[in-house]
Amino acid sequence: MANILVSIEHTAGKIKSPSLELLTAAKKSGMTVIGVSLGAGSKTAAAEAGKYGATKVYAFEDAALDNYNSELYFNAYKQVIDEAKPEVVLGTGSSSQKDLLPKLAATFSSGVVADATELSIANGKVTTKKPMYSGKCLATAEFVNSPIQFVSMRPNQLSVDAPADGSAEVIEKSVSGTDMRIAIKEIVKGASKRLDLTEANIIVSGGRGLKEAANFKLLEDLADVLGASVGASRAVVDAGWVPHSMQVGQTGKTVAPSLYIAAGISGAIQHLAGMSTSKVIVAINTDPEAPIFQKATYGIVGDATQVLPLLTEEFKKMLS
Ligand SMILES: Cc1cc2nc3c(=O)[nH]c(=O)nc-3n(C[C@H](O)[C@H](O)[C@H](O)COP(=O)(O)OP(=O)(O)OC[C@H]3O[C@@H](n4cnc5c(N)ncnc54)[C@H](O)[C@@H]3O)c2cc1C
Structure with missing residues (x-):
């Protein structure tokens, strides 16, 4: 059965709602659902993903991945894609995923649909809808000549199934970061106590x-x-x-x-x-x-x- 890879974004192991939406959609696709989670809490999130249909999750429990670093995240995802060979990769609409997915798509000579608001997957073939021209029209987008179909979904567009019995095989991974050209020196968090x-x-x-x-x-x-x-x-x-x-x-x-x-x-x-x-x-x-x-x-x-x-x-x- 073909594989679908889902980006599992989480806060200290708790899977964020946009990723739960992706897991639910992936489960409904009938494909084998594989996940990837990065940073502290990855293993907890990976285990949790089993309740939402993931059969296998690559967990990079590495403090260097706690905050988004374009090169490190790219290395981790590339490693997973090389190994899992998915036909579809689903990412959330977060700014880090919007940065990451096009880079991966280019590397794998594939296309990417960003900011999709509708998603359907039949027999491994992805069809999406996405707003264009500041929302003046809605485009239907499909993939042609694309070995992997990369999609980033706008949050809150898909349903989330209730967790069920199920467990995922958790595969622990580490990422190499010795040849980095970017080093994050400091992250200054906003003063707001509210959710982004x-x-x-x-x-x-x-x-x-x-x-x-x-x-x-x-x-x-x-x-x-x-x-x-x-x-x-x-x-x-x-x-x-x-x-x-x-x-x-x-x-x-x-x-x-x-x-x-x-x-x-x-x-x-x-x-x-x-x-x-x-x-x-x-x-x-x-x-x-x-x-x-x-x-x-x-x-x-x-x-x-x-x-x-x-x-x-x-x-x-x-x-x-
Ligand atoms: C390239 C480009 C990119 C842009 N990107 C963005 C963007 O990302 N986000 C964005 O928001 N805008 C963006 N804009 C600007 C956008 O065109 C508008 O100028 C802007 O959204 C207007 O902001 P506003 O509604 O607060 O102000 P206004 O258009 O001035 O509207 C104020 C409203 O308040 C109402 N009002 C007045 N008094 C009261 C009152 N006491 N109680 C209740 N209502 C009252 C008025 O009736 C009016 O409808 C962009 C523009 C360009 C050209």
């Missing part, structure tokens, strides 16, 4: 309609109650209200949470490009004609600086 936007299940985002930087506190208050992360439009990033790491959109992050609340954001095409595949979109805007309402599941016409505190109070009551 690309991993968040709920996002509350603010735009120029919030009037001033201080009003982002209203979003922070709501995010605290909902356990959400806070995003922003480019207008307010450019104005210096918040850092670029919070920007959602074409030149920011692509997100697809279960709930996206857009407060004082007009809904420019470049913003929509980064969030329009969110499951439920709630827009708060004083202008009933604002384009964001065309994408919104629910719309509130009103002043965000008044509506946000009301939502915070109501959610507090509901969730307490």
Whole structure:
């Protein structure tokens, strides 16, 4: 049976939701599911992957792989692909996977579909859909003359099966890093205590309609109650209200949470490009004609600086 390789991203051994989505899709493909996990906690994640259909997982339990290093990760994945000979490789939409997969695809003279939002695999043949031109159209993409089919999936697009009985053979590996041309000297983590936007299940985002930087506190208050992360439009990033790491959109992050609340954001095409595949979109805007309402599941016409505190109070009551 043909092999499908799944990238198992994890936090200290706990598999991240986008990788669980990939494992579920791989299991449904009818192919033999093989995983690869890197960094501290890899063996735990590898064992866990067995409950989601993986039969074999290559685990690189190596502290040098705790943080993304382009060359080291490439070496590890290349080793696995050489050994496992998959016909399909599924990666998540994380920025490290978006960096890694095209490099691997080029090495194996293969094609890659990045940022897919739909995936089907029949008889080992992959068909995907992916947004193009900032989401103005949806392209159907298949592979031709590609020995390996590489796909990176946007998170939150596929279902996750409940864990079942099952175990994976864990193959311990190590990676060589003696000929490195890049050395990561230091990683300065952001001060935010919240989940990165690309991993968040709920996002509350603010735009120029919030009037001033201080009003982002209203979003922070709501995010605290909902356990959400806070995003922003480019207008307010450019104005210096918040850092670029919070920007959602074409030149920011692509997100697809279960709930996206857009407060004082007009809904420019470049913003929509980064969030329009969110499951439920709630827009708060004083202008009933604002384009964001065309994408919104629910719309509130009103002043965000008044509506946000009301939502915070109501959610507090509901969730307490
Ligand atoms: C190449 C390129 C790349 C870009 N990339 C991005 C990107 O990645 N992300 C991004 O966001 N943008 C991006 N932009 C910019 C984008 O075109 C818009 O300019 C930007 O998204 C607008 O931000 P905004 O909605 O906050 O501001 P505005 O467009 O000014 O909208 C503010 C909204 O707030 C509403 N409002 C006003 N007062 C209130 C109030 N009291 N309560 C509620 N609502 C109120 C207004 O009705 C309006 O709809 C890009 C542009 C270009 C050209």
